[in-house]
Amino acid sequence: MFKILALLSILIMPVCSYGADIQAVEREGMIIRAELNRLGNDADPSERETLLKRIAERCRGTEEGEAAYWDLADLYLEGFPDEMRDKARNILELCLKTYPNSLRSGMIKCRLAELYDAGSARRAELVRQVKNDSRIPAVIQSTIN
Numbered sequence: 001m002f003k004i005l006a007l008l009s010i011l012i013m014p015v016c017s018y019g020a021d022i023q024a025v026e027r028e029g030m031i032i033r034a035e036l037n038r039l040g041n042d043a044d045p046s047e048r049e050t051l052l053k054r055i056a057e058r059c060r061g062t063e064e065g066e067a068a069y070w071d072l073a074d075l076y077l078e079g080f081p082d083e084m085r086d087k088a089r090n091i092l093e094l095c096l097k098t099y100p101n102s103l104r105s106g107m108i109k110c111r112l113a114e115l116y117d118a119g120s121a122r123r124a125e126l127v128r129q130v131k132n133d134s135r136i137p138a139v140i141q142s143t144i145n
Contacts, residue, residue, distance in 0.1 A: 022061070022062060025058065025059050025061075025062055025064075026059065026062050026063070026064055028058060028059065029055050029058070029059040029062060029064030029065065029068075030064065032051055032054055032055050032058075033055060033064065035051060036048060036051045036052065036055075039051070041079070045075060045079040045080045048075055048079060049072065049075055049079075052068045052071050052072040052075065053068075053072065055067075055068035056068040056069055056072065060098065065098075066095065066098075066099045066102055066104065069091055069092065069094065069095035069098070069099075070092075070095065070104065070107075070108070072088075072091045073088040073091045073092045073095075073111070074088075076088035076091065085115055088115060089112060089115040089116065092108050092111060092112050092115070093112065095108055096108050096109070096112070103135075105133075106130060106133055106135060106136035106140070109126045109129055109130050109133075110126075110130055110136075110140060110143075110144055112126050113126040113127050113130065113144055114144075127144055127145065130144050131144070
């Protein structure tokens with residue numbers, strides 16, 4: 001399975017760089033995503049983690065790359081036998097840093113606030129940002145304290 005993915009990656013992979021064709025990078029992300037979907041949610045979490053990390057790394061600056069961060073955080077929280085809150089929090093912080101103007105930034109900040117302990121300075125800052133962001137619907141803002 002990984003041999004097939006490696007072969008496909010070699011055949012169509014331009015390593016994501018500033019000069020890379022964004023459409024080719026998106027296609028690569030979709031091919032890796034198809035492999036991930038083929039594995040399904042019951043697959044070994046480590047295999048899924050590897051594929052999601054590959055998408056996030058190779059497809060920076062694309063919708064596929066950003067979605068991979070979100071999915072990786074979900075995997076850390078729900079896909080492994082033990083919840084991996086620190087890893088989920090770190091990957092969402094990286095996503096926020098990599099995609100600061102994303103349409104998902106409000107969702108990411110809400111989820112991050114949930115992952116920080118009550119009373120932490122970072123949690124308080126995220127809550128403040130969510131409450132002051134007019135792009136985030138009031139109903140969502142009201143759920144975060």
